[in-house]
Amino acid sequence: MSIKSWILTFAAMASLLSPAIAQDKDRQATDEAAIRKAVEAYVSAFNRADAKGLAALWAPEAVYINPDSGEEVVGRDAIEKQFAAILTDAKGAKLEATTVSIGFVSPSVAVEQGMAKVIRPDQEPEESQYSAVYMKRDGQWLLDRVTEEAVDVVVSHYEQLKDLEWMVGKWVDQDEEATVITECNWTRNNNFLTRSFTVQVGDQIDMAGMQIIGWDPSTKQIRSWVFDSDGGFGQAIWSKKGSSWHVQQTGVLPDGRKSSAVNIITYIDDNTCTIESVNRTVDGELLPSVAAVQIIKN
Structure with a gap:
């Protein structure tokens, strides 16, 4: 076969395949829409506390595993009884479900990946990620098996710390003798604020350090x-008084002596604050206070 003949043959085959590929894509799009509607119907039945309606969305020989007890029930009738008990115990609960993806194993088997949330009155929502296997029976997509895994809830203390958010950024305190640079950032999940500081005398770093601020539950x-x-x-320990934060600090000096002080940080605006230190002691001996110094965000 000549190259020209081969190209013509390939082109003819491609022209025959194109309609088939297009039809397959159209079919998958239709099936995907049907599965998404099945998910909506499932959520609606749950929120109506309709155990029979939920069971009707499962295949006759489907397997349901209760995620709380691990109990496995087989068949639509057994699944209906299981949901009747679940809905009785979860009176007033509402379900939310979000489809993340739908993949087709074959024209009659699909796998849906999603996130579910059960909301109960006066309780924290329960979230899980699930994988649902659907089988196409007589033109209808029915659930065959569902597996769930609880989603770990990340605790954040941002609400308790957000009044200190203005501190985030780079701050500079400078006089003729030294420059103090402080940089404040949130940690992951906004559970802590970290403040790194350096004390520079001339062109040399005299001291550096790190402060970690968090909520003690x-x-x-x-x-x-x-x-x-x-x-x-x-x-x-930090306490707020008006626009100021009183920081009651105790510590140990490098030579082992104990120290204490009340550092007062006063918010002026998002780019300005003042810091002063009073009631300063070292080994019980009272030291002079440090007058308020204005700090500017760089």
């Missing part, structure tokens, strides 16, 4: 921990 207080490059460390 056991005492319902904002707390912080600080560590410096000289070997000193401390901890503090």
Whole structure:
């Protein structure tokens, strides 16, 4: 066969295949829409507390595994009884479901991946990710098996710490002798604020350190921990008074002596604050206060 003949033959075959491919895509689009409607019907039946309506969406020989008890029930009648019990126990609960993807194993088998959320009165929502296998029977897509895994709920203390969000950014305190640079950032999930600081005298770093600010759920207080490059460390409790934060700090100096102070951070605007330190002691001896110094966000 010549090259020209081969090209003509290939072109003819491609022209025959194109309609088939297009038809297959159209069929899958129709089937996908049908499965999405089945998901909507499932949610609607659950929210009506309609156990019979839920069971009708499963294949006659389907297998349902209760995600809470691990109990396995087989067949539509057994599934209906199972849901009747579940809906009785979960009175007032509402279901939300979001389809993430739908893949086709064959023209009559599809797998839907999704996220589900059960909302109960006066309780935290329960979220899970699920994989549902659908079988096409007599033109209808029916559930054959569903597996669920609970979604770990990430706890965030942002609500308790958000009043300190204005601190995020780079701050500079500078005079003729030294420059103090502080940089504040959120950690992942907004559970802590970290403040790194450096004290620069001339062109040399004299000291550096790190402060971590977080919410203590056991005492319902904002707390912080600080560590410096000289070997000193401390901890503090934060309390808000008007536009100021009073930070009651206790610590240990590098030589082992104990220290304490009340550091007062006053919010002026999102780019300006003042810091002063009062009631300063080292080993019980009272030290002079440090007057308020204005800090500017860089």
